[in-house]
Amino acid sequence: MEEAYKVIDHYLMIRLPEEIDHRSSSEISRRADHLILDKDVSHVVFDFSDTKFMDSSGIGVLAGRYRKISCFGGKVYVIHADSRIRRILKMSGLTNLVEIME
């Protein structure tokens, strides 16, 4: 199975789960923060390829990681987000903080 958390050249790549809710989000934040500290991560890429559901808990994950790395000039990227995920990011004002790529 492909590893969901990978660090390549100071970029932490996170392949998010199918459902991002209260339960899964705390685990994502915990694992991401561990790698950010441990592996000299500058930027975080959230890959939504597998994600079919996200509630406001997901906003906390993205905003929290943004806060952690942006003070050192790091960026947060979102890839493969469908129209619904984009709408949720937009509603929360996250589109001003994170870079949403095709």
Place this chain on the structure above:
Amino acid sequence: MRNRMKLELEAWPENEGFARVAVAAFITSLNPTMEEISDVKTAVSEAVTNAVIHAYEEKGGTIVIRCDLEGELLHMEIEDFGKGMENVEQAMEPLFTTRPDLERSGMGFAFMEAFMDGLEVESEPGKGTTVIMEKKLGSAPWVDSEE
């Protein structure tokens, strides 16, 4: 046709996913669009998560979900008997959260409001909270595939 259901569950994080799926399954008889199913699932998730985290502070308790379908209208109530809120208006403001330590975004009520057609919140400190939501289903604009 009128249809209804009542679901009582323990306020554990494990049950948040179950609550979403149970309500989604209940409304399928109305032939909702995928978008409408996602809207309802998101609203259920927000309300149940609020009960788990805020009302019961992750120590468990009873959550009751009541759904009433009348025609195309879904009427849903999500009730807890937890600590309740002093100031409902403030709690409903976007980005307001009492638990920044848990990275809660403060967007829960804003999402319920955005994804449902009606939202009302009744709460009493020490007694609990009831979130009442309504949504008209099967209301997506009909798209003519030949055009």
